[in-house]
Amino acid sequence: METSTTDNRQRIISAARELFYQQGYNATSFSDIAQRAEIPRGNFYYYFKSKDEILLGVIDSWLAFGRASLENLEAASPDPCERMRGFVRSMLPMLDNIRQHGCPFGSLNTELRKDNNEEGLRDRARELFDMYRAWLETQFCASGQEEDAGMLALHLMGRLQGASVMTNAYQQPDYFENEITLLEAWISKVCEGQRL
Amino acid sequence: METSTTDNRQRIISAARELFYQQGYNATSFSDIAQRAEIPRGNFYYYFKSKDEILLGVIDSWLAFGRASLENLEAASPDPCERMRGFVRSMLPMLDNIRQHGCPFGSLNTELRKDNNEEGLRDRARELFDMYRAWLETQFCASGQEEDAGMLALHLMGRLQGASVMTNAYQQPDYFENEITLLEAWISKVCEGQRL
DNA sequence: GTCTATAATTCGATAGAC
DNA sequence: GTCTATCGAATTATAGAC
Numbered sequence: 001m002e003t004s005t006t007d008n009r010q011r012i013i014s015a016a017r018e019l020f021y022q023q024g025y026n027a028t029s030f031s032d033i034a035q036r037a038e039i040p041r042g043n044f045y046y047y048f049k050s051k052d053e054i055l056l057g058v059i060d061s062w063l064a065f066g067r068a069s070l071e072n073l074e075a076a077s078p079d080p081c082e083r084m085r086g087f088v089r090s091m092l093p094m095l096d097n098i099r100q101h102g103c104p105f106g107s108l109n110t111e112l113r114k115d116n117n118e119e120g121l122r123d124r125a126r127e128l129f130d131m132y133r134a135w136l137e138t139q140f141c142a143s144g145q146e147e148d149a150g151m152l153a154l155h156l157m158g159r160l161q162g163a164s165v166m167t168n169a170y171q172q173p174d175y176f177e178n179e180i181t182l183l184e185a186w187i188s189k190v191c192e193g194q195r196l
Numbered sequence: 197m198e199t200s201t202t203d204n205r206q207r208i209i210s211a212a213r214e215l216f217y218q219q220g221y222n223a224t225s226f227s228d229i230a231q232r233a234e235i236p237r238g239n240f241y242y243y244f245k246s247k248d249e250i251l252l253g254v255i256d257s258w259l260a261f262g263r264a265s266l267e268n269l270e271a272a273s274p275d276p277c278e279r280m281r282g283f284v285r286s287m288l289p290m291l292d293n294i295r296q297h298g299c300p301f302g303s304l305n306t307e308l309r310k311d312n313n314e315e316g317l318r319d320r321a322r323e324l325f326d327m328y329r330a331w332l333e334t335q336f337c338a339s340g341q342e343e344d345a346g347m348l349a350l351h352l353m354g355r356l357q358g359a360s361v362m363t364n365a366y367q368q369p370d371y372f373e374n375e376i377t378l379l380e381a382w383i384s385k386v387c388e389g390q391r392l
Numbered sequence: 393g394t395c396t397a398t399a400a401t402t403c404g405a406t407a408g409a410c
Numbered sequence: 411g412t413c414t415a416t417c418g419a420a421t422t423a424t425a426g427a428c
Contacts, residue, residue, distance in 0.1 A: 022310065022311050023310050023311045023312055024222070024307065024310040026220070026222050026223055027222055027310060027311075027312050101309070101310070102306055102309060106306075106361055107306050107310070109361070109364075109365050110298055110302075110303050110306050110307075110361060110364065111220065111306075111307065113297070113298060113364050113365065114218065114219050114220040114223060114297070114303070115218055115219045115223075116219055116223050126365055126366075129362075129365055129366075151371065151374060154362055154366070154368070154371050155371075155374075155375065155378075157358075157362060158355075158358035158359050158361065158362040158371075158375065159354075159355065159358050160358070161357070161358040161361040161362060162353075162354035162355050162356070162357040162358025162359070162361070163354050163358070165302055165305070165306060165354065165357040165358070165361065166325075166350055166353060166354040166357060168305075168306065168309050169305050169309065169322055169325055170322075170325075170350070172350070175347065175350050175351075175354075178347060178351075179351065179354065182351075
């Protein structure tokens with residue numbers, strides 16, 4: 001009884017996560033999700049009260065993914081500088097998805113920032129950014145950049161967001177790879193105390 | 197007779213440009229545009245065959261705005277390096293709009309890149325990027341960076357896009373201003389032949 | 393050229409049988 | 411818990427009077 005419930009709920013979230021990423025939130029209908037999850041439309045309302053609640057479930061799912069990634073990065077190295085280089089390198093395996101659909105967190109935030117959306121949804125989507133922002137800030141602090149850690153974290157995330165937007169627009173993988181290389185060098189420099 | 201026609205057409209494009217920017221393309225309905233332009237819904241189809249055609253008109257309108265901006269920058273200085281610094285500085289007066297709604301070109305491209313859209317629309321929206329990309333490439337070439345001009349132009353645009361995305365998400369004007377300052381310094385360095 | 397009425401479809405959401 | 415049938419509202423788009 002409970003296992004089946006959890007399964008169906010997970011199937012819906014899983015299908016919605018892919019579709020919201022590939023098509024956008026507003027452009028994805030219940031019919032789309034139902035078809036991919038192979039669950040009748042009317043059954044959705046047993047698990048979620050509204051489409052917004054499905055999105056909240058999707059965001060939670062992404063938050064869990066992000067936290068697991070950051071734990072792996074922390075386990076991989078005790079050096080905050082190397083951890084952050086590992087973070088930007090970890091974007092490379094996702095290059096093909098970024099090329100096709102952009103950054104899942106960035107494009108969702110961009111879409112939900114537009115008017116007409118409930119404010120609560122926007123704040124929840126921004127938590128995807130907050131998660132990485134706080135982690136990067138911690139790493140910069142640990143590397144000795146206590147004073148500018150917040151701004152440095154924002155800068156690094158902005159660089160990745162910009163690279164994702166342009167890669168999505170121009171489908172040019174070597175540009176993205178070059179940006180990752182530049183960011184690795186930038187992190188090393190900043191950790192050595194050389195601001196730029 | 198013709199003056200009235202041109203006026204109404206321009207009113208529709210003007211209202212749609214604002215709404216597509218503030219709410220997004222898919223989230224904006226004919227009713228929204230009709231209300232702001234103060235023109236009955238049914239009248240739209242005398243001027244445009246479909247919603248897509250309104251968007252094409254909006255993109256043309258933005259292209260004209262962009263070309264005029266670039267002409268002003270060229271007239272302001274003969275030095276390609278100073279022209280590009282002027283370009284990034286020209287983002288500052290738009291900071292409040294970027295904070296509220298992101299970059300109009302970036303968010304439109306991000307939205308249209310999602311599936312379900314006609315391919316022609318995506319290509320037209322990308323012309324907004326192409327316009328600046330080609331101009332920046334020309335300036336980098338003129339500054340002596342013939343070899344890397346294409347990649348440098350992409351990098352600069354990516355930096356601006358990323359700053360817009362993060363400013364839109366976090367509403368933090370000093371971050372954006374700092375990014376502009378960093379980019380001015382970066383342009384100066386690159387023009388002096390110091391790659392980074 | 394301008395505007396109203398409405399068609400045709402799709403949307404998110406609900407009711408209720410089983 | 412599962413599924414079908416369907417509602418009311420909103421959407422793009424059209425027909426046709428003036």
